[in-house]
Amino acid sequence: MTLKIDNVTKKFGNFTAVKDLSMTVKQGSMFGFLGANGAGKTTTFRMILGLLDATEGSITWNGKPITYANSTHIGYLPEERGLYPKMKVEDQLIYLGQLRGMKKNDAKKASNEWLERFEVPHYSSKKVEELSKGNQQKIQVIASLLHKPSLIILDEPFSGLDPVNVEILKKAILDVQKEGATIVFSSHRMDHVEELCEQLIILDHGQSLLTGSLRDIKRSFGLQNVRMKADFDLSYLQEISGVTSFKQTIEGGVFQIGEEKIAHEILRSALKQGDIRYFAIEEPSLQDIFIEKVGKEHA
Amino acid sequence: MRDFWTIFNQSFWTKAKTKSFVITTLIVVAGIFLMSNLSSIISKVQEIGVFDGGADSSTIYVVDHSGSLLEPLQQQLDASESDLTLKSSTKSIDELKAQISEEEIKSFLELSVNEAQTIQATYTSENASEFENPGAIRDALQNLQTNLKATSMDLSNEEVVQLFTTIEFDQKAVSDSSKSEEELSEARGLVYVLIFVIYFAVFYYSNMIAMEVATEKSSRVMEIIISSVSPVKHMFAKIAGVGTLGLLQIALFGVVGFVALKTSSSDLTSGVFSFFGFSNVSISTMMFAVIFFLLGYFLYATLAALLGSLVSRTEDVQQLLMPMTLIIVIASFIAFSGIGNPEAGYVQIASYIPFFTPLVMFLRVGMLDLPLWEPVLGVAILLVTIFILGWFGSRVYRGGVLMYGASQSLKDIKKAIQLGKK
Numbered sequence: 001m002t003l004k005i006d007n008v009t010k011k012f013g014n015f016t017a018v019k020d021l022s023m024t025v026k027q028g029s030m031f032g033f034l035g036a037n038g039a040g041k042t043t044t045f046r047m048i049l050g051l052l053d054a055t056e057g058s059i060t061w062n063g064k065p066i067t068y069a070n071s072t073h074i075g076y077l078p079e080e081r082g083l084y085p086k087m088k089v090e091d092q093l094i095y096l097g098q099l100r101g102m103k104k105n106d107a108k109k110a111s112n113e114w115l116e117r118f119e120v121p122h123y124s125s126k127k128v129e130e131l132s133k134g135n136q137q138k139i140q141v142i143a144s145l146l147h148k149p150s151l152i153i154l155d156e157p158f159s160g161l162d163p164v165n166v167e168i169l170k171k172a173i174l175d176v177q178k179e180g181a182t183i184v185f186s187s188h189r190m191d192h193v194e195e196l197c198e199q200l201i202i203l204d205h206g207q208s209l210l211t212g213s214l215r216d217i218k219r220s221f222g223l224q225n226v227r228m229k230a231d232f233d234l235s236y237l238q239e240i241s242g243v244t245s246f247k248q249t250i251e252g253g254v255f256q257i258g259e260e261k262i263a264h265e266i267l268r269s270a271l272k273q274g275d276i277r278y279f280a281i282e283e284p285s286l287q288d289i290f291i292e293k294v295g296k297e298h299a
Numbered sequence: 300m301r302d303f304w305t306i307f308n309q310s311f312w313t314k315a316k317t318k319s320f321v322i323t324t325l326i327v328v329a330g331i332f333l334m335s336n337l338s339s340i341i342s343k344v345q346e347i348g349v350f351d352g353g354a355d356s357s358t359i360y361v362v363d364h365s366g367s368l369l370e371p372l373q374q375q376l377d378a379s380e381s382d383l384t385l386k387s388s389t390k391s392i393d394e395l396k397a398q399i400s401e402e403e404i405k406s407f408l409e410l411s412v413n414e415a416q417t418i419q420a421t422y423t424s425e426n427a428s429e430f431e432n433p434g435a436i437r438d439a440l441q442n443l444q445t446n447l448k449a450t451s452m453d454l455s456n457e458e459v460v461q462l463f464t465t466i467e468f469d470q471k472a473v474s475d476s477s478k479s480e481e482e483l484s485e486a487r488g489l490v491y492v493l494i495f496v497i498y499f500a501v502f503y504y505s506n507m508i509a510m511e512v513a514t515e516k517s518s519r520v521m522e523i524i525i526s527s528v529s530p531v532k533h534m535f536a537k538i539a540g541v542g543t544l545g546l547l548q549i550a551l552f553g554v555v556g557f558v559a560l561k562t563s564s565s566d567l568t569s570g571v572f573s574f575f576g577f578s579n580v581s582i583s584t585m586m587f588a589v590i591f592f593l594l595g596y597f598l599y600a601t602l603a604a605l606l607g608s609l610v611s612r613t614e615d616v617q618q619l620l621m622p623m624t625l626i627i628v629i630a631s632f633i634a635f636s637g638i639g640n641p642e643a644g645y646v647q648i649a650s651y652i653p654f655f656t657p658l659v660m661f662l663r664v665g666m667l668d669l670p671l672w673e674p675v676l677g678v679a680i681l682l683v684t685i686f687i688l689g690w691f692g693s694r695v696y697r698g699g700v701l702m703y704g705a706s707q708s709l710k711d712i713k714k715a716i717q718l719g720k721k
Contacts, residue, residue, distance in 0.1 A: 013717065049526045051701060052718070068529045076526045080703075082519025087313065098305045099527040143523065 001027040001062045003048070003151060003182060008057035010043055010206075017043040018206040021057070025184060025199065027150075030177055032197035033186035034286075036294050040206040041186045042079055045153050048184070049076060061151055072101035075149030079156050079186075081140055085129035089115070089139055092128060093146060100147040107146065114142040118168060134161050141169060145176060152176065154185035158192055170196065190286040200286075202293055209293045218283050225288070226255040226263045228270060229278035237266050252278065256288070302528045303536045310511065310540035324548060328555050335559040359432065360388040360395060360404055364411035368418065368443070372410075375439035383435060399425055408436065416451055418444050486584065490665035491638055493588040494658055496549060498631045500592055501657065504545040505599040505627075506620065508538060512607030512700075513616045521700045530700055531693040534608075538600045545596065546589075587664045587674065594681045595657025599623065601685065605692040608699030609711045622709070626654050634658040641666035650677055653684035 003025040010018040018040040025031040035041050046052045048059055050066045059065060066074065083092055090111060097107030115121045118138045128136055137160055144152065157173070158166050173196070177183055187193050193200060194214065201211040210217055223244060228234060229252035238246035238255065242262035247254045257263055263281050270276055314320055333340070363369045373385045388395065388407065395407045406424035413419055418440055422433045449459045512534075515521045524533055606619045633655060637646040641663055650660040650673075660677040663669055698718030702711065 046701070051522075051526060068527075068532075071527050074526065076523065078519065078522040078526075080519040080522065082522070084313075084515075084520055085518055086317075095305070095309050096523060096527070099302055099524060101301075140523075 001150060001182065003031075003184070004060050005044075005048070006058045006060075008044075008047065008054045008059060010040075010047060010052065011055045016206055018047070018054075021203075021206070021208055023201055023208070023211055025182055027182050028177065028180050029182060029199055030173075030197045031182075031184045032193035032200035033184060033203070034190070034193060034200060034290060035186070035203035039203040041203060042155060043206075044203070045076075045155055045184075045186070048153060049074065066151075072147065073150045075100075075144040075147065075152040075181075077141055077144040077152075077154045077157055081133075081137055081160075083128045083136060083140060083143070086127055088125055088127055089131075090124040093139070093143055096143045097146045100149070102147050110146050110148075111142065114146060117172065118142065134165055137161060138165065138169075141172070145172070148176075148179075148181075150181055152181050152183045152185075154183065156187060157185055158187060158189055166192075190290055194286045202290060204294050210289070214286070217289065218286075221284050221289050221292075223256050223258060223284050223288070223292070224260065224263070225282040225284055226257055226266055227278065227280045227282055228252045228255070228266070228276060230270065230274060230276050232274050234270065237269055240265055240269065256284075303532055303539075306524075306528065306533055306536035307540040307543075310537045311544050314507070314511075314541060314544055324551070327552060331552065331556050332559045335556070357382050358384045358386055358405070359436070360390075360407040361385045362388055362390075362392065362395070362407065362409045364409070368410045368412070371443055371446075372436075372439055375442050376435065379435065379439060381435045381439070383432060396423065399423065406432065412447075416447055418447070486581070486666055487638060489581070489584060490662060491635075493584070493665065494631070494634050494638075494662055497588065497592045497595060497661060498627065498634070498658055500545055500549055501595040501599050502624070502627050504541055504596055505603040505623070508541055508600045509603035509607035509616050509620055510613060511537060511541065512604050513610050513613045516608065516610070516700055516703075517612050525700055530697045534601075534604050534693060534696050535689070538597065538604060542593070542596050542600065546593070549592070581665075584665045587661055590678065591657040591661040594678065594685065598653065598657070598681065598685050598688065599627065601688045601692045605688075605695045605699070605712075608696045609702070609715060611703045619709075630655040630658045634662045637662050638666065651680060653681050656681045 005021055005023045008018060008021045009016065021040075021044065023031075033041050033044070043052065047054050048061075048066065050068070050071070061070070061073075064070065087095075090108070093111035093114075094104060094107040097111065098104060102110070112121065112124065115124055118141075120135060120138060123131060123135065123139070128139065131139070141154075141157060144154065152173075154173075157169060161169060170192070173183060173185075185196075197214060199211075199213055200217065202209045212220075227249075234253040235246065235248060237243070237253075240262065242258055243255050243266070244258060245256040247256075255263075255266060257266075260281060267276065267279055361369050361372075369385055369387055376383050376385070385408075390398075392409065395404070398404045399406065402425075406422060406429070409421040409423070411419050420436070420440055422436060424433075445459065445463075454462075515524065602623050603620065606623065607616060610616055610619055630649075633646060633649045637643060637659060640646070646659060646663065649655040650663050652659075656677045660674055664674045695712050695715045698715035699711070701718055702715055
């Protein structure tokens with residue numbers, strides 16, 4: 001049960017939305033989809049779901065293209081949130097569950113369980129339009145997980161949720177992953193991707209900039225961060241050769257370096273100046289990598 | 300197929316349960332009962348005398364200058380089953396007028412006979428808009444006058460009857476397809492009402508479809524639905540669901556109307572109703588009405604779904620439906636104008652143009668004795684058009700539901716087809 005995207009290109013007239021994209025998502029893994037706005041994430045998701053057909057290349061799930069024949073195994077949370085505003089939460093979940101091939105009673109039972117799990121069982125007989133945005137989103141997340149799909153596609157699942165609800169949702173997603181589901185999700189929040197995904201891809205202008213496991217991507221990035229805290233100004237240290245950038249923080253600064261030995265050089269120079277309260281060599285964050293890679297493209 | 304029924308049920312029940320739908324239905328049902336019992340309600344109200352301000356409208360005070368007319372007039376009125384009672388009054392005309400102004404009496408009558416033995420009568424009431432009582436009195440006086448003159452000319456009763464024999468007048472047509480005048484006037488009312496019902500229903504339910512689709516799109520629930528069910532299935536299940544609801548609603552109105560007319564005190568075979576031809580409801584006309592409603596609905600609903608799928612906001616629906624609305628209105632113009640002349644050339648031609656067929660062909664079927672192949676051909680052309688439109692519509696729909704943008708025009712159809720291309 002792997003999701004395989006093979007040299008996929010999608011053109012709308014003269015505009016190429018996705019260009020020669022290839023990736024593989026193994027069963028039971030969590031795959032992160034990163035990209036600036038308009039990078040082609042939603043188009044790729046729509047192609048995976050069979051809503052759009054690829055101009056070239058193929059997309060298969062478990063060796064077969066996804067069609068309406070196997071759509072009952074798919075869960076989808078679109079980026080643009082929406083439910084029937086005038087329909088009751090429970091009716092809505094049952095209806096969407098039935099469309100995904102559930103029996104009415106099963107859908108009812110499952111939706112009540114999920115409402116319980118998301119700590120909102122009292123909303124079950126409320127109309128969707130009466131709920132806050134964040135709570136509407138919870139309902140929609142439930143709609144995408146209700147029928148125990150084996151492939152789950154979540155477009156920006158965390159946007160609009162408060163930190164408490166983000167944690168509830170993360171836990172829920174990790175739980176369904178443990179049960180064997182394969183999850184693909186996109187996010188602008190690098191920390192979420194870093195926390196949840198073993199595998200990821202960074203898209204820009206429809207092309208893959210980087211793809212692979214989080215660890216490999218970080219290692220091959222070639223740059224590391226040195227974080228220092230001191231009571232004196234550290235900015236003069238960026239003159240040391242090998243330092244690619246420096247960012248002042250309230251208590252000190254962060255240096256970006258190419259090789260580890262530069263870090264020791266920085267420390268030695270700094271100690272000559274005074275006491276260092278904090279020193280650490282850090283892996284680059286996904287945020288750094290994303291800005292470095294995508295930012296360069298835009299520059 | 301299960302998805303089809305799930306969507307079918309959902310679009311049927313959510314619409315059927317909305318407050319506006321229930322209230323509209325109840326109002327129409329109440330309206331039908333009210334209309335069919337209007338005459339008995341009015342007479343009830345009159346009996347109770349709500350509008351009479353205390354004065355009795357069935358009593359008329361008479362100032363008879365001739366001294367010999369009052370009694371025969373009362374006899375005449377009784378003979379024609381009028382409930383008017385005449386009362387002789389000795390008051391002066393001015394006094395009586397004052398009484399009317401003070402609403403003590405309703406009306407009074409001044410009678411005299413001139414030298415030429417002609418009756419002269421003046422009916423006075425609050426205002427001149429009253430027509431029922433003066434009419435009855437006038438007829439009675441006319442009869443009285445006839446008798447008076449006949450007596451003065453020494454004519455026997457038989458001679459008087461012969462003088463007033465009514466003629467026999469009959470209208471016949473040469474064309475085979477034309478119905479006799481009697482049949483026509485019977486059919487006219489029914490066809491008129493049914494054309495109106497078809498026109499209104501097709502218009503109303505197609506609009507409902509377009510709104511539904513646009514609502515699902517603007518609330519963005521569409522994307523979830525079409526990731527589980529194919530847009531084409533979704534579209535047709537929705538059309539079928541709302542169509543069934545419409546058919547049931549119209550059937551309900553029909554049954555209510557029938558019951559209301561049967562139970563109302565008004566006589567179905569006389570007066571207004573005989574003009575509308577309800578005394579002899581033709582089964583084939585009713586069947587054609589159902590067929591043409593269904594086909595018309597499917598044609599316009601498919602078009603409406605197609606157009607509804609192009610907009611991103613419900614506010615834009617009406618604008619995009621404009622061309623479709625115009626077509627339905629034109630069809631209704633042709634049909635209504637054709638009631639007077641169902642054999643006109645333009646009516647005949649229009650009845651084969653698919654977008655006009657549901658109304659215009661129905662008009663012809665209802666008003667004329669058409670050979671069966673004509674409506675069958677019309678239905679066949681309509682079916683082919685529905686099929687083509689359904690195929691085309693589902694292609695637009697597939698792309699249209701994924702499309703969100705500011706510009707809403709018919710040009711988007713091309714864009715939608717491109718987006719939905721498989």
